[in-house]
Amino acid sequence: MGYRVVVVGATGNVGREMLNILHERQFPLDDIAAVASPRSTGNVIDFGDSGRELKVKNIEHFDWAGWDIALFAAGSSVSKDYAPKAAAAGCTVIDNSSFYRMDPDVPLIVPEVNPQAIDGYTKRNIIANPNCSTAQLVVALKPLHDRAKIKRVVVATYQSVSGAGKSGMDELFEQSRNIFVGDANEPVFFTKQIAFNVIPHIDVFLDDGSTKEEWKMVVETKKILDPKIKLTATCVRVPVFVGHSEAVNIEFEEELSAEEAQNILREAPGVMLVDKREDGGYVTPVEAVGEYATYISRVREDPTVDNGLSLWCVSDNLRKGAALNAVQIAELLGRRHLQKAA
Known part of the structure; x- marks a missing residue:
């Protein structure tokens, strides 16, 4: 017996990826519904490469009763308006927007990191x-x-x-083409030219000079992992279509050698260590696209602080950063609480 699952925002980048991953991972389904805004109603989209097509339903008229899980990938305003309606009808919501992340009654989950926190979802x-x-x-x-x-x-x-959605991807493509042919190249979606450039600005600026994206990394890491961890971030948009990379410097309370860290990471769930210390012996975003893993490379000791390490971290942001993590949460929810067998 499987689940009846709704994908909200099914026509967007993340929504389509959710459908792909549900099919790839053979998530136990009795039924699947694609839901989106009225302008997408009636469109037909693929359910992964299953050969099955789904007709998009209008979220404004969708009946949530009888559905088990809803994967939301449609932005904060949609989650604010419709997630409570789905939840009240008995459909457990897994929300990809930022709207509920810091709500103390809503668990914020990465299954490899804090699976036990999902038990609080019933609130x-x-x-x-x-x-x-x-x-x-x-x-x-x-x-x-x-x-x-x-x-x-x-x-x-x-x-x-792609972290900024289809409009961001379109702007990178169009600007790159325009530069090559000598056409006008004014930014429309981003604040500066993104093609052949980097922009140290993601989301809105806060009073302290940081951006909301940087703030999210701080508060979410504390909620998921440990409130005592101090974290500072600089978030930069780069001219890459898919795949986020991070240069990470870590200070520990205890001594940890690079070799031991590599051994730990080699066995860690969700991690793929690729660290050969030679030309090409590391992972870049191009290699991470379409993959499930979070790739770690360039693990090395930082001699400027006591007990310091630096590393390079790459992942497909549409997958582990969004759609894959949501599906993994659904799998975890099924194992720990809903308990329907495939």
Whole structure:
């Protein structure tokens, strides 16, 4: 017996990836519904490469009764309006937006990191999916934190334009083409030219000079992993279509050699260590696209601080940073609470 699952925002980048991953991982389904805004109603989309097509339903008229799980990938305003309605009808919501992440009654889950926290979902019948840059970071940090206790993290992100949705991807493509042919190249979606450039600005600026994306990494890491961890981030948009990268510097309470850290990461759930210390012996975003793993490379000791390590972390942001993590939460929910067998 399987589950009846709704994908909200099914026509967007993350929604389509959710459908792909549900099919790839053979999630036990009795029924699947694709739901989106009225402008997408009636469109037909593929359910992965299953050969099955789904007709998109209008979220404004969708009846949530009788559905088990809803994967939301449609933004905070949609989650704010419709997640409580789905939850009240008995459909457990797994929300990819930022709206519920810091709600104390909503668990914020990365299954490899804090699976036990999902038990609190019954308070609201809603589970939050973390920010894309946070998800891959905590997968890398968790096994090291268990061994040597992390004090402080300094991270610089190199985030792909797909993190900003289809409009961001379109702008990178169009600007790149325009530069090559000599056409006008004014930014429309981003604040500066993104093609052949980097932009140290993601989301809105806060009063202290940080951006909301940087704030999310701080507060979400504390909620998921450990409130005592100090973290500072600089989040940068780069001209890459898919795949987020992070340069991470970590200070520990206890001594931890690079060799031991490599051994720990080699066995850690969700992590793939590729660290050969030679030309090409590391992973870049291109290699991570379409993969489930969070890739770790360039693990090395930092001699400028006591008990310091630096590493490079890469993941497909549409997958582990969003759609894959949501499906993994659904799998975890099934194992721990809903208990329907495939």
